[in-house]
Amino acid sequence: MARIMTITLNPALDLNADLQTLTPGQVNRTTATSLDAAGKGLNVARVLARLGHRVTVTGLLGEDNAAPFERLFADAGLDDSFVRIPGENRINIKIAEQGGRVTDLNGAGFQIPADALKCLEFRLAPLIPEHDVIVIGGSLPANMPPSAVAELVTMVRQAGKPVWLDTSGEALVHGLAATPDAIKPNLEELSAWAGRALTSRREVADVAARLQAQGITQVIVSLGPDGVLWFGPEGRYRSLPPPVSVLSTVCAGDTLLAGMLHGQLLPGEQRNPTQRLQFATALSAECVRHAGVGDPAAPDFTTLLDNTRVYPWPGDNNHGEMPL
Numbered sequence: 001m002a003r004i005m006t007i008t009l010n011p012a013l014d015l016n017a018d019l020q021t022l023t024p025g026q027v028n029r030t031t032a033t034s035l036d037a038a039g040k041g042l043n044v045a046r047v048l049a050r051l052g053h054r055v056t057v058t059g060l061l062g063e064d065n066a067a068p069f070e071r072l073f074a075d076a077g078l079d080d081s082f083v084r085i086p087g088e089n090r091i092n093i094k095i096a097e098q099g100g101r102v103t104d105l106n107g108a109g110f111q112i113p114a115d116a117l118k119c120l121e122f123r124l125a126p127l128i129p130e131h132d133v134i135v136i137g138g139s140l141p142a143n144m145p146p147s148a149v150a151e152l153v154t155m156v157r158q159a160g161k162p163v164w165l166d167t168s169g170e171a172l173v174h175g176l177a178a179t180p181d182a183i184k185p186n187l188e189e190l191s192a193w194a195g196r197a198l199t200s201r202r203e204v205a206d207v208a209a210r211l212q213a214q215g216i217t218q219v220i221v222s223l224g225p226d227g228v229l230w231f232g233p234e235g236r237y238r239s240l241p242p243p244v245s246v247l248s249t250v251c252a253g254d255t256l257l258a259g260m261l262h263g264q265l266l267p268g269e270q271r272n273p274t275q276r277l278q279f280a281t282a283l284s285a286e287c288v289r290h291a292g293v294g295d296p297a298a299p300d301f302t303t304l305l306d307n308t309r310v311y312p313w314p315g316d317n318n319h320g321e322m323p324l
């Protein structure tokens, strides 16, 4: 199995609260709550570790409430290379209603010391060559300039290693300019980058083609319950997960990215694109049935897999005009 390093610049404790229906401005009673160490790079790392990979987790970690993160590293078997900084990691609130709607309240994160990025780069320099792929995931701390993402993407590329990026907003704008190997925006994030709402497959395909022409080999666009549009080196594919009963969609995107990266790392003879997308999509559908990341060991995972559809999507017909 591969060695992967994930970078989380702004980790979070996810306060997951489940309830029937949220009534703003009222006292609401939850049916379940949990506080979990999270953040995009960490969630990706958890899935990859479950899939048998050796994973190093790094980034910046606030030392005042580091304990739940350190417990996760130990429990999930993740190699901890986080740079500790003064202060607290943020708390992100995730309100999951019975109907499947999730409301996210994501914090801005800690203020980082002036030398934090340099310290991290110093930590990363010897680690990057030891890993097969680097994943950069999530937002940036409030006072970190978005150009930091471009700096990190460039650092990995210059070391000759592939880099996968999952972020949003200005950090995505800067990160894309540095040409990562793969990205996994959802439709909203890609639309924000494109500067307009993308409402048809053709519009998404046009944006993906621009990114691929720039050198971003894989553009994985997630569409929530409508699955995935994948623009990769082997062609274009569309996947559709089976209907599942949704408890919380938090971590679905991170699970999808981890599943796609796992497929990429399989030995050559197992790297069938249809099966890889099918696996990653089914794993992300598994994820939304409960809190936390997707579980490939779920007892009915094979059924989910069998019921996940993947369609090659040739460019020479009018499918591009289809709504998403």
Ligand SMILES: Nc1ncnc2c1ncn2[C@@H]1O[C@H](COP(=O)(O)OP(=O)(O)O)[C@@H](O)[C@H]1O
Residues within 6 Å of the ligand: 100, 185, 186, 187, 221, 222, 223, 224, 225, 226, 227, 228, 241, 242, 243, 244, 246, 249, 250, 251, 252, 253, 254, 256, 281, 282, 284, 285, 288
């Ligand atoms: N309601 C759902 N039912 C089944 N699968 C889902 C559902 N929501 C998300 N997924 C799966 O998880 C993937 C990622 O979800 P999405 O919400 O698009 O990402 P993000 O969490 O990054 O916004 C989707 O592409 C899909 O495969």
Ligand SMILES: O=P(O)(O)OC[C@H]1O[C@](O)(COP(=O)(O)O)[C@@H](O)[C@@H]1O
Residues within 6 Å of the ligand: 010, 012, 013, 014, 038, 039, 040, 041, 043, 092, 106, 107, 137, 138, 139, 140, 168, 249, 250, 251, 252, 253, 254, 255
């Ligand atoms: O860094 P950001 O963009 O605020 O996102 C962090 C949040 O995203 C998550 O990683 C979940 O992401 P996905 O739902 O996209 O998989 C949460 O665990 C975390 O609270």
